[in-house]
């Protein structure tokens with residue numbers, strides 16, 4: 001019985017419905033209009049959508065247990081430690097940097113817009129370096145290792161990724177004057193949207209969300225971010241407002257003729273929890289061990305994934321350059337290989 005109680009408690013926690021039950025029981029619906037009430041109402045949205053996604057996949061016989069197995073293990077593994085480390089990291093950075101804030105903001109709509117733009121910048125920074133510095137890629141790659149897209153991917157993270165992300169994001173925001181209440185509201189919106197953009201093709205076939213695709217970052221943009229197609233690699237680092245991807249030229253639309261292929265480029269077994277979780281760390285350790293000299297060993301840790309001390313680099317940047325060159329060559333000789341014709345439509 002004890003076990004069933006624990007299981008029930010865990011299910012309630014995962015669904016995030018405890019608070020909303022309390023509100024419903026008390027009959028005090030006006031509390032739904034408060035920040036906490038709103039959180040309680042919106043919080044369960046993603047877990048319920050995920051369950052809906054699984055049910056739909058089951059009805060249409062597209063349910064593959066293997067797609068959820070590794071994420072389930074990741075969720076269990078991260079459930080206890082990660083959240084606490086992350087909350088501690090946020091609190092620590094607020095305490096450390098609040099006195100150095102360059103402006104003083106308050107809880108108003110214009111400071112909210114300011115705060116959101118700063119938050120999105122800090123998210124871009126954390127995420128960009130998560131892809132471009134091999135040591136940070138070890139923390140972020142778990143999120144990219146799965147070869148499918150659905151809401152469960154939201155829960156696929158390495159245990160130290162949230163603290164790494166939150167130290168960078170909180171520090172930048174606090175120094176730029178985003179005050180803690182504003183920051184928590186923004187974090188909540190960011191977390192909810194950041195989960196929603198992982199919605200799979202099973203529920204939402206076209207992730208562009210119509211005209212919204214022009215204004216904000218949609219599931220379609222994030223599908224591109226998770227893809228290993230050369231044109232799509234290392235693009236769309238933002239979360240809701242993709243202004244910084246446009247500023248730093250990492251913005252990429254989903255092309256109808258290039259279907260995203262999810263996953264990372266190294267050979268791996270995406271159904272193996274250990275490979276998904278520790279695979280990149282093992283690869284980096286091997287590279288560092290084999291590299292000649294201290295300088296090369298250090299460079300492996302800080303250079304982008306694919307960098308090699310031999311000069312034979314296979315970074316995302318080079319892969320994309322080769323691909324674009326190939327496409328341009330085909331444009332010049334359009335009749336040479338008819339199978340490659342659709343690529344001539346591409347604008348890099």
Ligand SMILES: [Zn+2]
Nearest residue numbers: 127131140144
């Ligand atoms: Zn990423």
Ligand SMILES: [Zn+2]
Nearest residue numbers: 143198222226
């Ligand atoms: Zn993602």
